[in-house]
Amino acid sequence: MRTLLVIVLGATILSAADKTKSIETKTKVHRLASQQRSAFDAFVYINRIPEKTMDGELPEDFAGRIYGRLANQEGRILLKLPPTMDRKAYFGFKTFLGSEGDAKVANCVSCHSSPSFTDGKSHVVSQGGAAKPTPSLRNSKLSAADLEKVVREKMALSKLKKSGGAPKLAEAYARIVITDADVANLVAFLATLKDVDDKRFRELIIDAKVFDATQPAPVELPATPPVLSGVVRLEGKPPGRRRLNMTSESARLYQKMPLDENVLVGKNGGLANVFVYAKRGVERKQYSVPEKPALLDQQKSMFRPRIQGVRVGQKFIIRNSDPYIHNTRSLSLRNRMFNVGQPPRSADRERVFKRAEGPISLGCDFHKWMAAWIFVVDHPFFAVTDANGNFEIKGLPRGDYTLEAWHEEYGDQRLKVTTAPSGKTELNFEFKSKNQ
Numbered sequence: 198m199r200t201l202l203v204i205v206l207g208a209t210i211l212s213a214a215d216k217t218k219s220i221e222t223k224t225k226v227h228r229l230a231s232q233q234r235s236a237f238d239a240f241v242y243i244n245r246i247p248e249k250t251m252d253g254e255l256p257e258d259f260a261g262r263i264y265g266r267l268a269n270q271e272g273r274i275l276l277k278l279p280p281t282m283d284r285k286a287y288f289g290f291k292t293f294l295g296s297e298g299d300a301k302v303a304n305c306v307s308c309h310s311s312p313s314f315t316d317g318k319s320h321v322v323s324q325g326g327a328a329k330p331t332p333s334l335r336n337s338k339l340s341a342a343d344l345e346k347v348v349r350e351k352m353a354l355s356k357l358k359k360s361g362g363a364p365k366l367a368e369a370y371a372r373i374v375i376t377d378a379d380v381a382n383l384v385a386f387l388a389t390l391k392d393v394d395d396k397r398f399r400e401l402i403i404d405a406k407v408f409d410a411t412q413p414a415p416v417e418l419p420a421t422p423p424v425l426s427g428v429v430r431l432e433g434k435p436p437g438r439r440r441l442n443m444t445s446e447s448a449r450l451y452q453k454m455p456l457d458e459n460v461l462v463g464k465n466g467g468l469a470n471v472f473v474y475a476k477r478g479v480e481r482k483q484y485s486v487p488e489k490p491a492l493l494d495q496q497k498s499m500f501r502p503r504i505q506g507v508r509v510g511q512k513f514i515i516r517n518s519d520p521y522i523h524n525t526r527s528l529s530l531r532n533r534m535f536n537v538g539q540p541p542r543s544a545d546r547e548r549v550f551k552r553a554e555g556p557i558s559l560g561c562d563f564h565k566w567m568a569a570w571i572f573v574v575d576h577p578f579f580a581v582t583d584a585n586g587n588f589e590i591k592g593l594p595r596g597d598y599t600l601e602a603w604h605e606e607y608g609d610q611r612l613k614v615t616t617a618p619s620g621k622t623e624l625n626f627e628f629k630s631k632n633q
C-alpha cells in the first residue's frame with residue numbers, strides 16, 4: 198500500500214484591506230510614528246531616541262540631545278539592541294553623530310541628518326568637484342567594502358580641509374573627527390539602515406536584548422587566527438590491545454568482541470585521544486561560550502567521545518543511544534559530582550559545569566569497561582589529538598604559554614611555548630611507552 202503524504206501549506210496572504218491599515222496595527226506595536234523599517238528604526242523606537250531635529254535646532258545640538266539620552270540609558274543599563282544591530286553598530290551610531298562632550302565635532306549628521314539621512318542640500322565633497330546633492334544613506338546599494346572606502350575617502354578629505362588644502366570643500370568636513378578604530382563601527386551602523394518587512398521589523402522590536410555599553414568589547418578572533426599545532430607521539434612499542442570483557446547483552450551489538458581503546462596509536466607513533474590545552478598564560482577574559490552543547494553519547498556500551506573539552510557554562514548533554522540501561526557517574530573535585538541513570542529511550546540529560554577542572558573521569562556502574570574523561574575549561578584554547586596524534590588550537594593570541602598534554606595512561610606533560618609572530622607555531626609532545 199502506498200502512503201500518501203499530504204502537506205498542507207498555510208499561506209498568509211495580505212488582503213487589500215490589510216494594506217490600507219496603519220503599519221502600527223499591522224505590526225501590533227503601538228506608538229509607532231515612523232514609517233521607516235530598518236534595524237536602526239527599531240533601535241530608535243525601543244529606546245525612544247529623538248528622531249529628528251526640532252525647529253531651528255542645529256545638527257550638533259540634535260546630536261547632543263541624543264547623546265544625553267544615550268548616556269542616561271547606558272548608565273542604568275536600560276538600552277536594548279535589536280538583533281542585527283550589534284555593539285559595533287551602536288558605537289558606529291555615536292560616531293556618526295559626533296563626539297560626546299565636544300560639540301565642535303559633528304561627524305556625519307551635519308549633512309546626513311536623520312530620519313532620512315540627508316539634509317536635502319548639495320555640498321562640495323570632492324576636491325575640485327561641483328556641489329552634489331546629499332544622498333540618503335538608507336537602503337544603500339553599496340557593499341561593506343565600498344562603504345568603508347567612502348568613509349576613508351571622507352577621512353582623507355577632512356584632513357585636507359583642516360590643513361587648508363581644500364578651500365572649496367564643504368565646511369562640515371573640517372569638523373569630522375574619525376579614527377581608524379571607528380571605521381568598522383561606522384560601516385556596521387550604516388548596514389542597520391536597510392529596510393526589512395513589517396513582520397521582521399516586529400521581530401526586531403520584540404527580540405531586542407539588553408545591551409550593556411559599559412562592558413568591554415568581547416574578544417574577537419582575527420580573520421586568520423593564529424594556529425598552534427603539533428603532534429603527540431608515543432615513543433616505543435605501544436601496549437597490545439585486549440579484548441573487552443563485555444557482558445553478553447552489550448556484546449550482542451558487535452560481531453567480534455571489541456578491543457580496548459586505552460592506548461590508540463596511529464601513523465608514525467601519533468597518539469590519539471590526548472587532551473592538549475593552554476594551562477597557563479591565557480589572558481583572563483570573558484570568552485564567548487558556544488551555544489552548541491557538548492555531547493556525551495552512550496553507544497554500543499562505549500562513551501563517545503572518549504575524551505573532550507567542555508567550557509565552563511556550556512551545556513553538557515548526556516545521551517543513551519543503547520537499547521538498555523546505562524548510568525554516567527562523574528568523579529570531580531571542583532564541580533558537583535553526578536550520577537545520571539538512563540534507561541533505554543530515556544530523554545537526554547543536561548549538566549552545566551561551573552568551574553574549570555580536569556580530567557573528570559566518567560564511568561558506568563553497569564558496564565565497568567566504559568570510560569570517558571572531560572576537561573572543563575574556562576577558555577577556548579584546547580584540542581584533542583586525532584587518530585594520528587595531530588592537534589590544532591586556533592586563535593591563541595601571541596604570548597608565552599604553558600601547554601599541557603594529558604593522556605589517560607601516560608598522565609600529563611607540560612611544555613612552555615612562545616607563539617610565533619607569523620601566527621603559526623608548532624609544538625610536539627612525546628610520551629614514553631611503558632612496554633620497552
Ligand code: HEC
Nearest residue numbers: 304305307308320322329330331332337338347351367369
Ligand atoms: C558636507 C556634507 C557631508 C558630510 C559631513 C558627510 N557627507 Fe556623506 N555624502 C555627502 C554628499 C554630498 C554625498 C554624495 C557624493 C557624491 O554623489 O559623489 C555623500 C555620500 C555619502 C555616501 C555614499 C552613499 C551612496 O549610496 O552613494 C556615504 C555612505 C556617506 N556619504 C556617508 C557619510 C558618512 C559616514 C559621513 C560621516 C563620516 C558623511 N557621509 C559625512 C555629504 C556629506
